[in-house]
Amino acid sequence: MALGLCNFNKTGTNNNANKDALSNNYADLHEPLSFLQAKAEADRCLYCYDAPCITACPTSIDVPTFIHQIRSTNLTGSAKTILSQNIMGGTCSRACPTEILCEQACVLNVSEEQPVEIGLLQRFAVDSLFEKQAASQLEHPFKRAKLKEKRIAVIGAGPAGLACAHRASMLGYDVTVFEAKNKAGGLNEYGLAAYKMVDDFAQKEIEFLLQIGGIHIETGQKLGENLSLKSLCDDFDAVFTSVGLGLSNQLGINGEDDDRVIDAIEFIEAIRQSDDLSSLSVGNNVIVIGAGNTAIDAAIQSKRLGADNVTVVYRRGEESMSATQWEIDLARKNGVNFRFYSAPKSFENIQTHNSNTDTYTKTASLECDYMQLDDDGKLTTTGESYKLPTDMVLKAIGQKFDKSPFTELNIENGKLVVSNYQTSMKGLFAGGDCIASGSDLTVQAVEDGKQAAHAIDQYLSKNQYLSKNQYLSKNSNLSNLSEEK
Ligand SMILES: Cc1cc2nc3c(=O)[nH]c(=O)nc-3n(C[C@H](O)[C@H](O)[C@H](O)COP(=O)(O)OP(=O)(O)OC[C@H]3O[C@@H](n4cnc5c(N)ncnc54)[C@H](O)[C@@H]3O)c2cc1C
Numbered sequence: 001m002a003l004g005l006c007n008f009n010k011t012g013t014n015n016n017a018n019k020d021a022l023s024n025n026y027a028d029l030h031e032p033l034s035f036l037q038a039k040a041e042a043d044r045c046l047y048c049y050d051a052p053c054i055t056a057c058p059t060s061i062d063v064p065t066f067i068h069q070i071r072s073t074n075l076t077g078s079a080k081t082i083l084s085q086n087i088m089g090g091t092c093s094r095a096c097p098t099e100i101l102c103e104q105a106c107v108l109n110v111s112e113e114q115p116v117e118i119g120l121l122q123r124f125a126v127d128s129l130f131e132k133q134a135a136s137q138l139e140h141p142f143k144r145a146k147l148k149e150k151r152i153a154v155i156g157a158g159p160a161g162l163a164c165a166h167r168a169s170m171l172g173y174d175v176t177v178f179e180a181k182n183k184a185g186g187l188n189e190y191g192l193a194a195y196k197m198v199d200d201f202a203q204k205e206i207e208f209l210l211q212i213g214g215i216h217i218e219t220g221q222k223l224g225e226n227l228s229l230k231s232l233c234d235d236f237d238a239v240f241t242s243v244g245l246g247l248s249n250q251l252g253i254n255g256e257d258d259d260r261v262i263d264a265i266e267f268i269e270a271i272r273q274s275d276d277l278s279s280l281s282v283g284n285n286v287i288v289i290g291a292g293n294t295a296i297d298a299a300i301q302s303k304r305l306g307a308d309n310v311t312v313v314y315r316r317g318e319e320s321m322s323a324t325q326w327e328i329d330l331a332r333k334n335g336v337n338f339r340f341y342s343a344p345k346s347f348e349n350i351q352t353h354n355s356n357t358d359t360y361t362k363t364a365s366l367e368c369d370y371m372q373l374d375d376d377g378k379l380t381t382t383g384e385s386y387k388l389p390t391d392m393v394l395k396a397i398g399q400k401f402d403k404s405p406f407t408e409l410n411i412e413n414g415k416l417v418v419s420n421y422q423t424s425m426k427g428l429f430a431g432g433d434c435i436a437s438g439s440d441l442t443v444q445a446v447e448d449g450k451q452a453a454h455a456i457d458q459y460l461s462k463n464q465y466l467s468k469n470q471y472l473s474k475n476s477n478l479s480n481l482s483e484e485k
């Protein structure tokens with residue numbers, strides 16, 4: 001995909017929905033809590049000893065403490081508790097699938113069947129700090145340690161890269177972040193659904209994060225094009241790579257190169273970057289292929305953009321979808337249909353000539369095989385197929401890591417192998433979606449960035465590094481580090 005704005009406006013019909021209706025459709029998915037609502041919700045927390053929500057949060061936010069601080073109207077303290085563990089607590093409060101993380105662990109699920117709304121409370125606390133910041137009543141809540149006169153390069157300004165940069169700056173390092181696109185933020189800016197990240201929140205969060213100082217972001221700098229790994233490793237004391245998953249998987253079916261068959265990521269990116277949603281085109285009969293949260297986000301957003309029919313097509317059953325049940329239910333509430341046990345086979349584009357007007361109309365359909373599980377549980381075709389009329393197909397069948405700039409590194413299952421965030425190249429660290437252990441969640445990327453900054457600090461301040469053997473034995477950890485003379 002080209003740098004900057006993508007252009008999916010190559011197919012579909014003109015969007016007839018009016019601007020007001022569209023802005024309503026893309027309004028905040030969750031109404032933020034008022035002060036009174038937040039206090040009442042905070043009152044529900046049992047402040048458990050050894051609270052399971054802390055363990056369930058990948059960034060280990062001290063949930064009971066920040067909720068208690070809301071209860072006692074110490075909102076700035078509450079935000080600091082959150083941000084000290086997760087500098088992108090604002091985005092995570094909007095994007096975390098809390099139903100499988102902190103809120104799933106809440107003990108109230110058992111007694112009241114309704115967990116504390118941890119995500120909404122977190123948002124309340126962080127937003128209130130941001131509002132005070134905007135009114136210039138507060139300094140940045142974190143200070144930098146004594147400067148260490150060492151420089152760190154970060155490749156990729158997504159949540160992993162930015163979290164690493166912020167923590168490294170706190171630890172006293174100067175950081176330069178190299179970003180391929182013309183805006184920082186990664187998928188916070190280009191990928192999360194528009195109704196989760198209203199009011200340009202991704203950029204506001206970056207402004208906040210940069211207030212700490214010592215972080216310089218250079219956009220339009222792409223590793224493998226105008227930036228080389230070798231020169232970064234030569235010029236900086238350590239390098240952290242967090243380039244995410246830059247390539248989209250392909251279907252490999254006939255007709256896939258048609259201009260009505262589009263990557264869902266491109267479609268979502270165009271919505272996120274649009275100043276005028278009514279200028280975007282969307283099909284009347286949209287088919288989304290996939291089973292993850294990207295497929296769900298693309299389906300809901302095309303419906304909200306004005307598509308008449310939106311159908312998610314998936315080759316297995318609903319129980320095998322990787323999207324959370326909450327997201328699947330949300331899609332249904334938005335009028336999205338599902339076709340299970342359906343494997344796309346070919347996209348056919350039919351051109352009809354109208355001799356009266358001497359014009360051509362393009363119609364198209366997606367042919368799908370009916371699928372079934374055989375006695376061994378293996379997915380096979382039934383031998384029968386059907387055709388769904390469509391004028392826009394969105395492919396959401398996963399992203400993959402672009403290995404091309406990293407050919408000298410250890411790669412397993414298509415991702416970088418790390419041990420304590422160190423890659424197989426000395427001085428080069430990695431985290432976020434591009435590493436083997438990445439769980440493809442924003443909150444995990446933030447945790448990776450934070451922990452990688454500490455691993456880099458160990459490496460730079462104590463001259464500690466993993467020897468090749470320690471690195472290769474997957475069990476190595478910080479206690480196995482060797483001292484370099
Ligand atoms: C459509 C979509 C919706 C999602 N929704 C959710 C959600 O609701 N909740 C949730 O928790 N997670 C969600 N995720 C997952 C989440 O966005 C990712 O796990 C997270 O963004 C990973 O962070 P990262 O920093 O590793 O990578 P990214 O966010 O992908 O950032 C990587 C950065 O590196 C830059 N880059 C790439 N290649 C280069 C290069 N060669 N040189 C320089 N820079 C480069 C990119 O431009 C980008 O800015 C979603 C993902 C997608 C695709």
Ligand code: SF4
Binds near residue numbers: 063
């Ligand atoms: S960061 Fe996400 S998982 Fe952690 S407590 Fe906040 S909402 Fe829950």
